Amino acid sequence: MPSARGPLDATSFPDVLRAAKGGQEWAIEELFIDLQPRLLRFLNGLEAGAADDLAGEVWLAMARGIGGFEGDLTGFRAWVFTIARRRAVDYRRAAGRRPAVPVGTEFFSDRGASSDTAAEVIERLSGQGAIDLITSSLPEEHAELLMLRVLGGLDVLRVAEIMGRSPNWVRVTQHRALRRLAVVLDSAAGDDNSGRRVIPQAEPAISTP
Amino acid sequence: MTDDQIPPLADGLFDGGLAADVAPKGLRSAVSLLNVAGRPGSDAELASMAARVRQFSAEIHAVSNASTRVTRATPVPAPGLLGDAGFCSEASFSPATLRSNPIFATRVTRKALTIVAITMLAAGTAAAAAAAAGVLPVFYEDMPTAVVDNVPTIDDFIHPSNTAPSAPSTVDDRMPGEAPTIVVEVEPVDNPDFHGKCTSWMYVSAAEAINPSFAPLFAAADAAVLTIDEYCTTVLAAPVPADEPLTATKPANDAATDSKPADVSPTVANPAGDPPTAAQPTDEKSKDEKSKDEKSKDEKSKDEKSKDGEHGNGNHDHGKHGHGNR
Numbered sequence: 001m002p003s004a005r006g007p008l009d010a011t012s013f014p015d016v017l018r019a020a021k022g023g024q025e026w027a028i029e030e031l032f033i034d035l036q037p038r039l040l041r042f043l044n045g046l047e048a049g050a051a052d053d054l055a056g057e058v059w060l061a062m063a064r065g066i067g068g069f070e071g072d073l074t075g076f077r078a079w080v081f082t083i084a085r086r087r088a089v090d091y092r093r094a095a096g097r098r099p100a101v102p103v104g105t106e107f108f109s110d111r112g113a114s115s116d117t118a119a120e121v122i123e124r125l126s127g128q129g130a131i132d133l134i135t136s137s138l139p140e141e142h143a144e145l146l147m148l149r150v151l152g153g154l155d156v157l158r159v160a161e162i163m164g165r166s167p168n169w170v171r172v173t174q175h176r177a178l179r180r181l182a183v184v185l186d187s188a189a190g191d192d193n194s195g196r197r198v199i200p201q202a203e204p205a206i207s208t209p
Numbered sequence: 210m211t212d213d214q215i216p217p218l219a220d221g222l223f224d225g226g227l228a229a230d231v232a233p234k235g236l237r238s239a240v241s242l243l244n245v246a247g248r249p250g251s252d253a254e255l256a257s258m259a260a261r262v263r264q265f266s267a268e269i270h271a272v273s274n275a276s277t278r279v280t281r282a283t284p285v286p287a288p289g290l291l292g293d294a295g296f297c298s299e300a301s302f303s304p305a306t307l308r309s310n311p312i313f314a315t316r317v318t319r320k321a322l323t324i325v326a327i328t329m330l331a332a333g334t335a336a337a338a339a340a341a342a343g344v345l346p347v348f349y350e351d352m353p354t355a356v357v358d359n360v361p362t363i364d365d366f367i368h369p370s371n372t373a374p375s376a377p378s379t380v381d382d383r384m385p386g387e388a389p390t391i392v393v394e395v396e397p398v399d400n401p402d403f404h405g406k407c408t409s410w411m412y413v414s415a416a417e418a419i420n421p422s423f424a425p426l427f428a429a430a431d432a433a434v435l436t437i438d439e440y441c442t443t444v445l446a447a448p449v450p451a452d453e454p455l456t457a458t459k460p461a462n463d464a465a466t467d468s469k470p471a472d473v474s475p476t477v478a479n480p481a482g483d484p485p486t487a488a489q490p491t492d493e494k495s496k497d498e499k500s501k502d503e504k505s506k507d508e509k510s511k512d513e514k515s516k517d518g519e520h521g522n523g524n525h526d527h528g529k530h531g532h533g534n535r
Contacts, residue, residue: 007249020269022269023266023269023270023273024266025262025263025266028262028265028266029258029262032258032261032262032265033249033255036250036255036257036261037248037251037254038247038250040250040254041254052257056261056264059264059265060265060268062265063264063265063266063269063272064268066269067273122238122241123241123245125242125245126245126248127247127248127249127250127251130242130245130246130248131246134242134243147246150247151246151247155224174219174220174223175218175219178222178236178239178240179235179236181239181242182235182236182238185238186235186238
C-alpha cells in the first residue's frame with residue numbers, strides 16, 4: 001500500500017513530522033506506511049508471535065514522545081527502533097527465555113523446478129520471509145545487527161549505540177554476518193538438490209512464544 | 210581480524226543501498242536477501258493502519274490536552290486542610306495527567322500548599338493575638354475605624370431607615386494627625402438573651418466557654434468586630450430591658466471603655482463582683498429603677514438626635530437607637 005504522497009524521505013520528513021506532532025492523520029499514515037512493516041519484521045525477528053503487540057506498544061510510545069522529538073529521518077528511525085528493541089527485551093525478560101525452535105528447509109521447499117536458482121527463490125520471498133530466513137541462518141546478534149542496518153536504515157554509529165557495542169564491533173560483525181549468510185544460502189541452494197539439510201540446526205534459531 | 214584488516218565491503222554495501230549488482234559474486238545471494246527484507250510493506254502488514262493511526266492521533270491529543278491541563282491546573286489542595294471541597298475529582302487525575310505529572314511534582318505541590326496554609330493560619334492567629342493585646346502597629350490600629358464604620362450590623366437589616374449608607378465616615382472628617390476615633394457598633398443590647406448570656410459569660414470557665422448556647426453571642430461579637438469580653442462589657446453596661454429580671458453585673462472592664470458609649474452607664478453594678486442573683490430585692494426598688502431607666506433613655510434619645518443633626522451618620526448610633534421602643 002504505497003503512500004499517495006510518495007515514499008517518506010529526508011526531504012519530506014520535516015513536514016510530515018510537524019504535521020504528525022499536531023495529530024494530523026495523513027502524516028501519521030505516512031509514518032505508519034514507512035515504519036510499520038519494518039517494525040513488524042524487526043520485532044518478528046526478535047520475538048516471533050509477539051510482534052503485533054510489541055508494535056502497538058511502540059506506536060503508543062511514539063505518540064507520547066513525538067512531541068519532544070527533534071531530528072531528521074535517520075534519527076527518527078533510530079529512535080523508533082531503540083524503543084522497539086527495548087520493548088522486545090522487556091518482553092523477553094518478562095516471559096522468560098523461550099526454547100529456540102530450529103527452522104528447517106521449508107524456505108526452499110517451494111522451488112518449482114530444479115533449474116530455479118537461489119536468487120530466484122529469494123525473489124519470491126516476502127519481506128517477512130526474508131527476515132525469517134536471516135534470523136534462522138545467523139546468530140541472534142548478527143541477525144539483529146543486519147536488521148537494524150537494513151530495516152532501520154541506520155548507520156554504523158547508530159547501530160553501535162543501540163546495541164551498546166563499539167562501531168568497530170559493528171563493522172566486523174556485519175561483515176561476518178554477510179559472509180555467513182552467503183555461505184548458508186549458497187549451501188542451501190546446492191544441498192537442497194541433493195536432499196541434505198539446508199540450514200544447520202546448531203546456530204539458527206528464532207524464538208517462539 | 211584487526212581494525213586495519215576490516216574490508217570496507219559490507220559497510221559500503223549497506224551505505225550504498227545494497228545493490229546486488231555491485232556486490233562480489235559470493236555475496237550476491239545474501240545481498241539479494243537483504244534487499245528483499247527491506248521491501249515496502251505488504252497489505253497484510255499495513256492492515257491495522259486505520260486503527261493504529263486513530264489510536265496514535267488520539268494519544269497525541271490526549272498528551273497535548275494533559276500538558277495543557279498541567280499548565281493551567283490549579284494547585285491540588287492538601288487533603289484535610291480545606292475540607293471535602295479540597296479534594297480533586299477523578300476527572301482531574303486522568304492517566305494522561307498522571308503520566309505527564311510526576312508523583313514528585315504532586316508531592317511537592319501538596320507540601321507547598323500545606324506550608325502556605327499553615328503559615329496563613331499562624332499569621333491569622335498571631336494577628337488576632339496582637340489585636341487582643343493591643344500591640345498592633347499604628348497602621349493596623351487605625352484600621353478598625355475604617356472597617357468598623359462600614360460593617361453592617363443586624364440592626365441595619367432590621368431597621369434600614371436607621372442606616373445612612375451614603376453618610377460620610379468619621380474617618381474622612383478626621384484631620385491629619387488627629388487621633389482616630391474608634392466607634393464600635395454593637396448588637397442590640399436590649400435583647401434579654403444577650404444580657405443573660407453575657408452575664409453567664411463573665412463567670413464561665415474556659416471549658417464551659419464552648420457551650421453551644423454562647424454561639425449567638427459569638428456571632429454578635431463577630432458582627433461588631435469585638436471580642437466576647439468587650440462585647441459583653443458593652444452589653445452589660447447598657448440599660449437593662451424592662452422585662453428582664455434585674456441581675457447583678459460585673460464591673461465594666463477598663464479595656465472596653467473606648468468602645469463604650471459615653472452616655473451609657475450601667476444600671477446596676479456589682480462592685481464586689483459577686484455572682485449574679487436572679488431574685489429581685491423589692492418591688493419598689495424595681496419600680497424606681499424602671500423610672501430611672503426611662504428617664505435616662507429619654508435623655509439619651511435627645512442627645513442622639515442632636516448628635517445626628519451634627520454628624521449625619523446614623524451608623525454610630527445603632528446601639529442606642531430605638532432602645533426604648535423595643
